[in-house]
Amino acid sequence: MQSRLEEGKDLATTLRTSPSRPFPSRLLQFFLLFLVIGIGASILSMYMIRHFGINNMALVQSTFMPCFQQPAILMHTMNDIELFWRASFVPRIKSYPFTRVPKIAFMFLTKGPLPMAPLWEKFFEGHEGLYSIYVHSLPSYTADFSPSSVFYERQIPSQVAEWGMMSMCDAERRLLANALLDISNEWFILLSESCIPLQNFSIVYQYISRSQYSFLGAIDEPGPYGRGRYDENMAPEINLTDWRKGSQWFEINRELAVRIVEDTTYYPKLKEFCIPHKCYVDEHYFQTMLTINSPHLLANRSLTYVDWSRGGAHPATFGKDDIKEQFFNKILQNQTCLYNSQPSSLCFLFARKFAPNSLVPLLKIAPEVLGI
Numbered sequence: 001m002q003s004r005l006e007e008g009k010d011l012a013t014t015l016r017t018s019p020s021r022p023f024p025s026r027l028l029q030f031f032l033l034f035l036v037i038g039i040g041a042s043i044l045s046m047y048m049i050r051h052f053g054i055n056n057m058a059l060v061q062s063t064f065m066p067c068f069q070q071p072a073i074l075m076h077t078m079n080d081i082e083l084f085w086r087a088s089f090v091p092r093i094k095s096y097p098f099t100r101v102p103k104i105a106f107m108f109l110t111k112g113p114l115p116m117a118p119l120w121e122k123f124f125e126g127h128e129g130l131y132s133i134y135v136h137s138l139p140s141y142t143a144d145f146s147p148s149s150v151f152y153e154r155q156i157p158s159q160v161a162e163w164g165m166m167s168m169c170d171a172e173r174r175l176l177a178n179a180l181l182d183i184s185n186e187w188f189i190l191l192s193e194s195c196i197p198l199q200n201f202s203i204v205y206q207y208i209s210r211s212q213y214s215f216l217g218a219i220d221e222p223g224p225y226g227r228g229r230y231d232e233n234m235a236p237e238i239n240l241t242d243w244r245k246g247s248q249w250f251e252i253n254r255e256l257a258v259r260i261v262e263d264t265t266y267y268p269k270l271k272e273f274c275i276p277h278k279c280y281v282d283e284h285y286f287q288t289m290l291t292i293n294s295p296h297l298l299a300n301r302s303l304t305y306v307d308w309s310r311g312g313a314h315p316a317t318f319g320k321d322d323i324k325e326q327f328f329n330k331i332l333q334n335q336t337c338l339y340n341s342q343p344s345s346l347c348f349l350f351a352r353k354f355a356p357n358s359l360v361p362l363l364k365i366a367p368e369v370l371g372i
């Protein structure tokens, strides 16, 4: 102990008194070293602010101004009741105190992986700022997208969703509610893992942003699979003449999205009286509810092509052998529909259902046939 102390003392004494070391130049060296460290640290912190500051800012804003901007982290601990309440906020002052570029929210309702992700990556490339992505998958599934992917950390807190059950509509409302938290999202598209884009992003954005109507298939279908699924217990909230059927793959605007998230009138009726195997709620709930609420905003058709021509309870699945130019000519060039009340031949922007093995041929023909 004693000798160590003396050693230390000796060293200090040596440093202070040693005539062999030029004392001022030693000081200069220390000074320069600190200078270099100081400059390095400030350059580093400027870099950090430039590259990560936006995220930190969004976090701060999500605390103080929750509606302004997309929260940097999509994961949260709100339950559905808290989330839907939060998402139902609507600004009463219609002019925004910031530059709002309206975005399309692409909401992927999946079981697990997204086999078509490489095609979607190409679709989104170069259009940053005009879209946001949300993915709802089974809670048991953990996504492993790389940080450079557009799907990286776009997963939302999810729960089990079963086809034809209310849990499926719950998942869709959960996607809508999470997407509503970003005030810049103006349009909301529901897609599945087997969906592909049929047009490039510019066409999709133009088509949707210039439409007077939202695209939700909603028809009054006679017969056992349409009106036959109606239950009189749903009245008086829902009468038979209001009952609608359509595919669940919708594109709706912000106003309709809020209506779906805030609904407490129709939800209990459908949950109780539209159950398998008589009724499949994802084909009726939003279609009927929005027909009662906002019929003037509905185009009553879907933007997602699906082939029912093969018959049966499920639409056709397309595999690698289907991916030919003629196949897309049929989908793309032989259609008629109304767009803003005018006849149009551009009717579908998306299509399903595509098997994972169709990805490679799709990527090959995408530039020429799909313009992607």
Ligand SMILES: *[C@@H]1O[C@H](CO)[C@@H](O)[C@H](O)[C@H]1NC(C)=O
Residues within 6 Å of the ligand: 200, 201, 202, 203, 370, 371
């Ligand atoms: C998108 O597709 C349209 C029509 O196919 C084409 O005219 C346009 O140049 C494409 N845009 C981009 C950015 O590739």
Ligand SMILES: *[C@@H]1O[C@H](CO)[C@@H](O)[C@H](O)[C@H]1NC(C)=O
Residues within 6 Å of the ligand: 235, 236, 237, 238, 239, 242, 292
């Ligand atoms: C259903 O019909 C009843 C009786 O005619 C009426 O009072 C009610 O408003 C109708 N509901 C809707 C949603 O139109």
Ligand SMILES: *[C@@H]1O[C@H](CO)[C@@H](O)[C@H](O)[C@H]1NC(C)=O
Residues within 6 Å of the ligand: 213, 291, 295, 296, 298, 299, 300
């Ligand atoms: C869609 O259907 C509703 C009634 O169900 C109707 O009021 C509305 O005008 C239709 N939309 C278009 C674009 O025709």
Ligand SMILES: *[C@@H]1O[C@H](CO)[C@@H](O)[C@H](O)[C@H]1NC(C)=O
Residues within 6 Å of the ligand: 329, 330, 334
């Ligand atoms: C286009 O549709 C018409 C009528 O439905 C049909 O006769 C024709 O064969 C179709 N053409 C192609 C290329 O699919």
